[in-house]
Amino acid sequence: MPPLDDDPSLPLVELIRKSVDVDANSELLYRMHYRRVRSFFQNKGFSAEDARDLTQDVFFRVFKGLGKFRGESRFLTWLFEIADHIYQNEIRRKKTGKRRGWEISLDTGGKSEDGEEPAPFEPPPSPPKAMENMLEQERAERLSRAIKELPEQMRACFLLRYGQGLKYKEIAAIMKISIDTVKAHLHQAKKRLKLELQEPSED
Amino acid sequence: MSDTAVVLAQAFRLLEREARLQPGASWHSSSRDLNAYRSGELSPQQERRLQWHLALCFQCVDRLLDLERFLEPLANGDLLDETASWWDLQDRLAKESRVRRRPPPVFMALAATLIPAVAGLLFWNLSLQRELRAPQANFPIESVDMPGSLRSATKERFEIRLPAAGRFSLSLVASEVLEASDIRLEILDSSGRPIVSVPGLRRSESDTFNVELPRRLLPNGEYRLVLIGTLEDGTESREEATIRVVDP
Numbered sequence A: 001m002p003p004l005d006d007d008p009s010l011p012l013v014e015l016i017r018k019s020v021d022v023d024a025n026s027e028l029l030y031r032m033h034y035r036r037v038r039s040f041f042q043n044k045g046f047s048a049e050d051a052r053d054l055t056q057d058v059f060f061r062v063f064k065g066l067g068k069f070r071g072e073s074r075f076l077t078w079l080f081e082i083a084d085h086i087y088q089n090e091i092r093r094k095k096t097g098k099r100r101g102w103e104i105s106l107d108t109g110g111k112s113e114d115g116e117e118p119a120p121f122e123p124p125p126s127p128p129k130a131m132e133n134m135l136e137q138e139r140a141e142r143l144s145r146a147i148k149e150l151p152e153q154m155r156a157c158f159l160l161r162y163g164q165g166l167k168y169k170e171i172a173a174i175m176k177i178s179i180d181t182v183k184a185h186l187h188q189a190k191k192r193l194k195l196e197l198q199e200p201s202e203d
Numbered sequence B: 001m002s003d004t005a006v007v008l009a010q011a012f013r014l015l016e017r018e019a020r021l022q023p024g025a026s027w028h029s030s031s032r033d034l035n036a037y038r039s040g041e042l043s044p045q046q047e048r049r050l051q052w053h054l055a056l057c058f059q060c061v062d063r064l065l066d067l068e069r070f071l072e073p074l075a076n077g078d079l080l081d082e083t084a085s086w087w088d089l090q091d092r093l094a095k096e097s098r099v100r101r102r103p104p105p106v107f108m109a110l111a112a113t114l115i116p117a118v119a120g121l122l123f124w125n126l127s128l129q130r131e132l133r134a135p136q137a138n139f140p141i142e143s144v145d146m147p148g149s150l151r152s153a154t155k156e157r158f159e160i161r162l163p164a165a166g167r168f169s170l171s172l173v174a175s176e177v178l179e180a181s182d183i184r185l186e187i188l189d190s191s192g193r194p195i196v197s198v199p200g201l202r203r204s205e206s207d208t209f210n211v212e213l214p215r216r217l218l219p220n221g222e223y224r225l226v227l228i229g230t231l232e233d234g235t236e237s238r239e240e241a242t243i244r245v246v247d248p
Helices: A009-017 A022-043 A048-064 A075-099 A130-149 A152-163 A168-175 A179-192 B003-020 B031-038 B044-056 B058-071 B082-101 B105-133 B150-154
Strands: B141-145 B157-161 B167-173 B181-189 B194-201 B208-214 B221-230 B236-246
Touching: A009 A022, A009 A075, A022 A048, A022 A075, A022 B058, A022 B082, A048 A075, A048 B082, A075 B031, A075 B058, A130 A152, A130 B003, A152 A168, A152 A179, A152 B003, A152 B044, A168 A179, A168 B044, A168 B058, B003 B044, B031 B044, B031 B058, B044 B058, B141 B157, B141 B236, B167 B221, B181 B208, B194 B208
Parallel strands: B141 B167, B157 B236
Antiparallel strands: B167 B208, B181 B194, B181 B221, B221 B236
């Protein structure tokens, strides 16, 4: 990452804050980062149209809040914080929307307010195999204790790979180590946890 | 899902729950913390703590990977809608600044009503306070001997010098009326037209009747002051004096 002084956005931000040719400098700043922000939303699975709207929301906030940007961090990091905030809000909004479902009143005898029939009654799934579950729970507890015994970096690599399903490359980026080190850690971890990871024999 | 995968998932959940319940554990890292981590600005201890959190938190891992991608250099190329989007944004910003400059009509109407009302109340309050603060002793007090008193024999008409505005007091020195009840003062102009009647006068300790009046009630000119009271036998007792009001 370039040092703060090399951040090409900062001179533009300064000029805008000093009200020097605001329109032209704002447009330059916008064009410098538009694709980055839009890609962020598209990578998150938003349609091109939604990504465009959300990107506009981000820049709307950027230009409204430019006075609050102190220049202590890189402009890009600040921009990411705003984009991430808008993304989180959008996710929350969508989740809230999804929750608005049917409500069937008990007073209307199983029918909804508008007279629609409720979904047919389905019997609950067959009772869980209690014994099997208990054994699994015991194994999980043993495994979690064994995972905690692993060295810190190895333990984190193991959980990122087998708990979260990340790729070697992603684990390497997160742990700030090489892919080879990730592979070595995983190999060692599996060896150490062999006993806990083994499927129980049938007899 | 194989048994091992199920057990692994359960073990992951157990570790996650345990980490969440750690005293003083703050869940989820801010973008700023994550950026500090990737820039190597955290202490080794903070870094280890964050790595342990990342190992168990999908959301923060996602955010860190997003940040990594966000900061990667971009390949060249323009997006077709970049310019159109910039124009839209400019419109939106311009609209926002117009809205911010002009308060909504409801607030305008409220302000138009409240501002004069508040100003009026303020002015009234100030003038009231000024009036209350003004010492009573600054009022001109004019003494008038009514005919029945001993001093009245020497003067037939009293000349009273009063400032053009404000209030003044008349101190009426009476004799016969002193014994009466329901005493009132009536002031008539030179043609006998009543100007004011002040009922319910009370005798002071120095046997006078004191009346406070606004100067505008008595412009320069001659007036008859009539003190009227009811005696014990029901008859009326009257004492009259003539005054001439002039500027000082």
